[in-house]
Amino acid sequence: MKFERFLSAVSKARKPSPIRMATALMLRSPPSTISLGGGSPNPCTFPFRKLYVEISNGTNIRIEGKEMDRALQYSQSDGIPELKDWLKRIQKHFHQPPLMNDSNENELDLCVTVGSQDGLTKVFEMLLSPGDNMLLDDPNYPGSLAFLQPLPINLLPVDTDEFGMKSSSLREALSAWKPSDVLNPNSDIPKVLYTIPNCGNPTGASASTGRKLEIYKIAREYDLIIVEDDPYYFLQFNETVAPSYQQLDTDGRVIRSDSMSKVLSSGMRLGWISGAKPFIDRLVLHQQATLLHNSTLIQMLVWKLLEKWKLEGFQKHLKETKTFYESQKNVMIESANKWLTGLAEWNVPQGGMFLWIKLLGIDDTTELIQKRAMEKEIILIPGSAFSVKENVKSSYCRASFSLSSPENIDEGIRRLAELVREELDRKHK
Ligand code: 09M
Numbered sequence: 001m002k003f004e005r006f007l008s009a010v011s012k013a014r015k016p017s018p019i020r021m022a023t024a025l026m027l028r029s030p031p032s033t034i035s036l037g038g039g040s041p042n043p044c045t046f047p048f049r050k051l052y053v054e055i056s057n058g059t060n061i062r063i064e065g066k067e068m069d070r071a072l073q074y075s076q077s078d079g080i081p082e083l084k085d086w087l088k089r090i091q092k093h094f095h096q097p098p099l100m101n102d103s104n105e106n107e108l109d110l111c112v113t114v115g116s117q118d119g120l121t122k123v124f125e126m127l128l129s130p131g132d133n134m135l136l137d138d139p140n141y142p143g144s145l146a147f148l149q150p151l152p153i154n155l156l157p158v159d160t161d162e163f164g165m166k167s168s169s170l171r172e173a174l175s176a177w178k179p180s181d182v183l184n185p186n187s188d189i190p191k192v193l194y195t196i197p198n199c200g201n202p203t204g205a206s207a208s209t210g211r212k213l214e215i216y217k218i219a220r221e222y223d224l225i226i227v228e229d230d231p232y233y234f235l236q237f238n239e240t241v242a243p244s245y246q247q248l249d250t251d252g253r254v255i256r257s258d259s260m261s262k263v264l265s266s267g268m269r270l271g272w273i274s275g276a277k278p279f280i281d282r283l284v285l286h287q288q289a290t291l292l293h294n295s296t297l298i299q300m301l302v303w304k305l306l307e308k309w310k311l312e313g314f315q316k317h318l319k320e321t322k323t324f325y326e327s328q329k330n331v332m333i334e335s336a337n338k339w340l341t342g343l344a345e346w347n348v349p350q351g352g353m354f355l356w357i358k359l360l361g362i363d364d365t366t367e368l369i370q371k372r373a374m375e376k377e378i379i380l381i382p383g384s385a386f387s388v389k390e391n392v393k394s395s396y397c398r399a400s401f402s403l404s405s406p407e408n409i410d411e412g413i414r415r416l417a418e419l420v421r422e423e424l425d426r427k428h429k
Contacts, residue, residue: 001251001252001253001276003252003276003278003279005191005223006127006191006192006225006279007126007127007282008125008126008127008128008129009129010125011125011126011127011282011285011286014282014285014286014289015285016285016288017285017288017289019038019039022035022037022038023038023040023074023075023076024076024077025037026038027075027076038074040073040074041073043068043069043072043073046069046072048068048072049064049068050062050063050064050068051063051064051068051071051297051301053301055305055308059308061301061304061305061308063297063300063301063304067300070296070300071296071297071300072296072297073296074292074293074296075293075296075299076293077111077284077287077288077292077293078109078110078111078112078280078284078287078293079110079111079112079272079293079294079299080112080296080299080300080303082300082303082307083112083299083300083302083303083306084110084112086302086303086306086307087110087112087258087272087274088100088110089311090306090311090314091108091110091246091258091274093311094233094244095243095244095246095247095256096247097246097247097249097274098247098249098250099246099249099250099252099276107252107276107277108274108275108276108277109274109275109276109277109280109281110272110273110274110275110280111272111273111274111280111283111284111287112270112271112272112293112294112299113270113271113272113273113287113294114269114270114271114291114294114295115259115261115266115269115270115271116229116231116257116258116259116261116271116273117143117271118269118271118291119257119271119272119273119283120144120147120227120229120257120273121147122273122283122286122287122290123227123255123257123273123279123283124144124147124148124151124192124194124227125286126279126282126283126286127191127192127225127227128151128153128192129153130151130152130153131152131153131154131188132153132154132188132190132191132192133153133154133156133188133189133190134148134153134154134155134156134190134191134192134193134194135156135158135170135173135174135190135192135193135194135224136148136155136156136157136158136193136194136195136388137157137158137160137164137165137194137195137196137200138157138158138159138160138387138388138389139160139202139203139383139386139387139388139394139396140194140196140201140386140388141196141201141202141229141386142385142386144194144229145386145388148194149390155388155389156173156190157173157388157389158170158173158193160200160203160205161205162203162205162347163205163206163207163208163211164195164196164197164200164203164205164206164207164208164211165195165197165207165211165215166211167211167214167215167218170193170215170218171218173190174190174218174222177189177190177222179221179222179223182222182223189222190222190224191223191224191225192224192225192227193215193219193224193225193226193227194227194229195207195215195226195227195228195229195245196229196230196232197212197228197229197230197242197244197245198230198232198233198236198241198242198350198351198352199232199235199236199349199350199351199352199353199354200232200352200354201232201352201354201386201398202354202356202381202383202386202396202398203347203354203356204347204349204350204351204352204354204355204356205347205349205356206236206241206242206349206350206351207242208242209242209243212242212243212245212248213248215245216245216248216249219253220251220253223253224253225253225254225255226245226249226253226254226255227255227257228244228245228246228254228255228256228257229257230244230256230257230258231257231258231259231261231262231271232262232351232352232353233258234262234263234318234321234322235262235263235321235322235325235351235352235353236322236350236351236352237322237325237326237329237350237351238350238351244256246274246275252275252276252278252279253276254275255273255274255275255276255279256273256274256275257271257272257273258271258272258273258274259271259272260302262321262353263317263318263321264302264305268298268301268302269294269295269298270294270298270299270302322351325351325352325353325401325402328353328401328402328406328409329348329349329355329401331401331406331409331410332355332399332401332409332413333346333348333355334410335409335410335412335413335414336355336357336413338410338413339413339414339416339417340357340413340416340417340420342360343359343360343417343420343421343424344357344358344359344360344417344420345357345358345360346358353400353401353402354398354399354400354401355398355399355400355401356383356396356398357396357397357398357399357416358395358396359395359396359397359420360395360420361424361427362395362420362423362424363393363395364382364384364393364394364395365382365383365384365394365395365396365397366382366383366384366393366394368382368419368423369381369382369397370382372419372422372423373415373416373419376415376418376419377415378412378415378416378419380397380398380399380416381397381398382394382396382397383395383396383397383398385398386398397416399412399413399416
């Protein structure tokens with residue numbers, strides 16, 4: 001693949017930072033090396049001494065002495081090597097990326113980011129230039145839309161259904177171009193396809209293997225980069241799950257975003273971007289120029305947790321986490337069946353944290369949810385908040401089953417049903 005074709009002018013112009021190179025050099029050098037080059041503060045002046053963290057099985061993680069000095073210090077922009085090794089092992093286990101097979105182990109690289117939000121915005125900056133056309137799921141995650149909508153680019157919404165992005169809608173969105181336009185450097189043919197393949201936010205939809213194969217085929221035909229935003233990957237309820245786009249990718253056209261937010265901690269802010277090395281190299285230059293690196297302390301904590309748990313312990317934790325969310329989902333579906341039958345429609349999510357509810361007979365839920373729902377003391381997100389194009393009406397709302405108790409889920413859905421009834425009564429008066 002010609003990676004250059006996809007890089008924005010800003011990304012192409014990024015150069016390695018000489019001071020960050022000095023830090024990287026020092027970290028790789030023998031202990032006898034004397035560095036007068038780095039701008040790192042001396043940790044002997046830092047007030048923190050030791051960190052003991054109790055984890056859920058009653059054991060401890062300890063960071064002290066030299067390790068504490070390290071945890072409090074600047075570190076590599078792409079992440080500390082021990083954590084990167086673990087994340088690569090996780091990547092290999094769950095996705096068996098063809099780009100990471102035994103003969104070309106280093107073709108796929110990864111970069112630790114501050115949650116997937118940070119990584120995604122950097123990927124977008126790397127790939128998008130003013131005037132570009134970009135394809136993306138509609139509806140979509142407002143956090144990404146908040147970054148994308150103000151950019152001087154044209155967003156091309158692609159319809160989704162219960163199996164995620166529709167390949168027919170993708171073909172339609174691309175019908176203004178032909179695959180051979182790829183050869184014309186002045187063509188405005190889209191280069192980027194952004195999708196949330198599993199337990200989508202807001203729809204809860206997961207793309208089937210068939211769908212993914214169709215989408216990947218189109219991506220090859222039109223030479224598209226697929227940005228695979230998959231923070232709910234670990235929250236898929238079924239034992240067998242569809243392969244990720246990264247697993248299907250033999251070309252290096254998939255840039256994948258993962259996150260520990262939904263399984264270890266969202267406040268900790270740890271995610272990672274993986275993809276073909278030429279892309280990750282560019283991303284690391286962006287890291288060098290913005291946040292320098294994710295917190296060394298947090299990275300060490302997660303590395304030590306994974307070191308303690310091993311892959312088996314991580315999987316056991318994932319299983320427990322999924323069991324929790326599945327049971328929460330069951331409560332919400334039961335409540336929806338009880339209270340909303342005849343008033344609303346929904347698909348049962350195969351994972352994640354969201355139920356996407358279509359309120360029947362209501363063209364736009366925005367005012368209902370933003371004003372009248374508040375009067376009933378229930379908070380939901382109106383469908384319009386997820387629309388790629390601004391000021392679009394939506395009959396949907398997003399209900400999250402992640403945080404409320406089973407009793408409150410049931411009461412919340414009951415209040416929603418009451419609200420819909422009152423609204424329909426009001427309309428028919
Ligand atoms: N609501 C997310 N989604 C969300 C949300 C959130 C505060 C976050 C998709 O933690 P990160 O950076 O790894 O996650 C970012 C992210 C990326 N991609 C598809 C996501 O759903 C997180 C944070 C308040 C509300 C929030 O509602 O949906």
